[in-house]
Amino acid sequence: MASHKDPVAVIGLGRFGTALALELAGGGTEVLAVDDRPDLVQRMSGQLGQVVLADSTDLDALREIGIADFNRVVVAIGADVEASILTTALLAELEIPDIWAKANSQQHATILERIGAHHVVFPEHEMGERVAHLVSGRLLDWVELDPAWVFAKTTPPRELVGVPLGESGLRKKHRVTVVSVRPEHQPSYTHAGTDTVLTYGSVIVIAGRPEDVERFVDLR
Numbered sequence: 001m002a003s004h005k006d007p008v009a010v011i012g013l014g015r016f017g018t019a020l021a022l023e024l025a026g027g028g029t030e031v032l033a034v035d036d037r038p039d040l041v042q043r044m045s046g047q048l049g050q051v052v053l054a055d056s057t058d059l060d061a062l063r064e065i066g067i068a069d070f071n072r073v074v075v076a077i078g079a080d081v082e083a084s085i086l087t088t089a090l091l092a093e094l095e096i097p098d099i100w101a102k103a104n105s106q107q108h109a110t111i112l113e114r115i116g117a118h119h120v121v122f123p124e125h126e127m128g129e130r131v132a133h134l135v136s137g138r139l140l141d142w143v144e145l146d147p148a149w150v151f152a153k154t155t156p157p158r159e160l161v162g163v164p165l166g167e168s169g170l171r172k173k174h175r176v177t178v179v180s181v182r183p184e185h186q187p188s189y190t191h192a193g194t195d196t197v198l199t200y201g202s203v204i205v206i207a208g209r210p211e212d213v214e215r216f217v218d219l220r
Helices: 015-026 038-044 059-064 081-093 106-115 123-135 170-174 210-217
Strands: 008-011 031-035 050-053 072-075 098-102 119-121 141-146 149-154 176-182 203-208
Touching: 008 015, 015 031, 015 038, 031 038, 038 050, 059 081, 072 081, 081 098, 081 106, 106 119, 149 210, 170 176, 170 210, 176 210, 203 210
Parallel strands: 008 031, 008 072, 031 050, 072 098, 098 119
Antiparallel strands: 141 149, 149 203, 176 203
């Protein structure tokens, strides 16, 4: 089973793959970055410890760079759907325990899952959805844990101000929960409890189903 301490191989150094590799490395994870474009490999060689030039659609090439020794591999290939699918299939053939793959469409995602990807992500879609919520002006942040559960950062509606959360009937009326609060004029967040009293300057983090969270923020 993959461990959070295991090194990670990132295949594909487009915008998503590069950002992911740099973020992992910055957090202390050992990263092997792989791409078949010499210019990208050369550019990234000064920013990452291990960057190799290889064709990830060639099983022998993958074996040669030691991909089979990795427990976690991310297929971050973007526009070339055929290369993404073939690479994922080869990783499954090598029995990589934890394969992550980037998808450009639901059809692409379905194929990736069927051929062996353990996790499929839609970075552009997920970021677009998040930014759309922020641009609307109602939210300060929006994080989707899965399609049926989200966290959102916002300010409290009038009906919650000045009332202890335990007396507000929030969960019964709106089916959301305040899980954390940054009190007015305070620099950091703390746990929200039944005795927490919000002000107009508070910032709260709420959890719930997307449709319930949307209705709740419309109360502001």
